[in-house]
Amino acid sequence: MSKRKIVLAFSGGLDTSYALVSLREQGWEVLTANIDTGGLHSGEADAVRKRAEELGSARHFVIDAREELYSRVITYAIKANYLRNGGYPSCVGAERLVQAEKVVQAALDNGADAVAHGSTGAGADHVRYDSVIRALAPQLEIITPIRDERLTREYERDYLLERGFQTPDKITTYSINEGLIGTTIGGKETYGSWDYLPEDAWTYTRSIADAPDDGVELILGFDKGEVVSASTVDGQPIEGTGADAPNYAILRALNVLAAEHGVGRGIHMGSTMVGNLARVGFEAPGMLTLIAAHRELERLVLSNRQQATKAQLGTAYGDLLHEAVYYDPILDDYRAFLDSSQRRVTGDVRIKLIKGNVIPLGSRSPYSLLDAATRQGVVYGYGSSLWTGDQARAFAHMYAIPGAIAKNVE
Incomplete structure (x- = not known):
């Protein structure tokens, strides 16, 4: 009799590493799917593949979902200027929609009986994954070892060690998730409300103390609310962007450049879907830069009533997406409004990145209300x-x- 087949959403972190070994020992044929939404850097895809194969994956997939994530999710987050509770750009959480969809498709394509993910029951990601699976493939069983067994990270580490699999200390201490929108960092300091993450917990942003004193000036160009160019003040495109670059290239490049100037760190605290408070560290230098620039351009071209209405509807749209209300038709209505609101959001914004700050220095647009008044x-x-x-x-x-x-x- 053949083994039952399951597709596991696999990042190579502690939770999904435990899930892979545990499911395999329970008799499943485990296929692993690593969905790239911007968290894989040079060589990391191979490292995750090797980890999956080391732990016993029957077959491993790397699925590139960056362009789809950017087009379907990120562009509208920028149009909405969405920041959860006014400060958090829904790092990683908003990406789970696309990740879960790709895992479901992999399961259907490979004749799997079930889907597994490594989410705990204490956060929101398990709801995000389950919402997509139930909507797209209700016939698939959902297996969640971490949620169901209510395991500690120390237990998972020891379980793997007993079977000869080493786990880096940092991924035991902290749960780190990285994507195009940003990176989340959860660990002992974030379990309470007082402590701040230590310097070695941050993954790629510089501290303000170590950031360059002079900063850097950039010009960001927008067309109907979408960023289309990023250059230095002398007109040179920033590294990693250009005519042949993918649609997410500017965000990816700003994640690197703004991080060097100490931009993007924060700790978000807010209510989860079930009502309890949660706290998580985040790094989102690119998104915070783009939202600040986009908002500045909107101030130049949108009326006060447009801005006020858009702030309300943009927040409502982003909150629904953050809370895994992915398939309600109301989201299409919100997106239609956001697209309409951006008809005149075209122009350039001059910004300075310096010591953790994003400072708008000026803006210009053929639809400038300020210029129209001056004339x-x-x-x-x-x-x-x-x-x-x-x-x-x-x-x-x-x-x-x-x-x-x-x-x-x-």
Whole structure:
């Protein structure tokens, strides 16, 4: 009788390493799928493959999902200026949609009976994976050793060690997930609300103390809300970008460049889907840079009402995506609104990256509302040819009346 077949979403970290060995010992034929959403650097795909083969994977797949992730998820996160609770760009969490879809497809293509992932039951990723699997392939069994057995990372390390498999100390101490949007870091300091991650826990961003004193100036170009160019002030494209580069190249390049200037570190604390508070460290230099620049351009070309409405709907859209509401038709409605809102978000933004800060220095656009006002003779703080002094006095008088009436009720 042939073994039952299962596809495991495999990153090579501690949880998925334990899951692979445990499932194999339970009698499963385990196929491993490593979904690249931006977390694999030079040589890392081979390292993950070797790890999977060492642990007994019957067959290993590397599936490149970066372009799809960028087009379907990241572009809309930037259009929405989405930051969870005002500060966290949903690193990795928003990527689980595409990762889970690719794992399901691998399972269907290879005649698997089940899908497995290494998520715990204490976070949100297990909900994200399960939501996709239930929607796309309800016939597949979902196996989750870490969630079901409620294991500690120390137990998993010792389990692997007893079978002759070494585990680096850092991945035992910290759970690290990296993708295009950014990297999350969870460990002992993030289990409470007081301690900050030590310097050696961060993966690729420089500390502010070690960042260059002078910083760097860049010009980011946008077309209908999507970043299309990134160059130095003298017009040279930043390294890793250009006409033949993939759609995610600018974000990838900014993850490197902004990280060198100390941009992108933070610790996010907020409510999970089930209502408890959670805390996690993150590094997202590229996304924080792009969102800051995009927001600055919107201030130049969108009306106040557009910006206010978009802030509400953009947050609602991002929260749904973060909370694994992937397939509700309301998301299509939000995306239609976001696309419409970006019709005039075209132009350039000049920014400076220095000592952990992203500082917008200026913006320009053919749809500039500031330029349109200037052409009609309105210059803030200077004067206007569109109204007289008497008209301005009358406006101020009428504008003050509701407040004056309310104050006199007291």
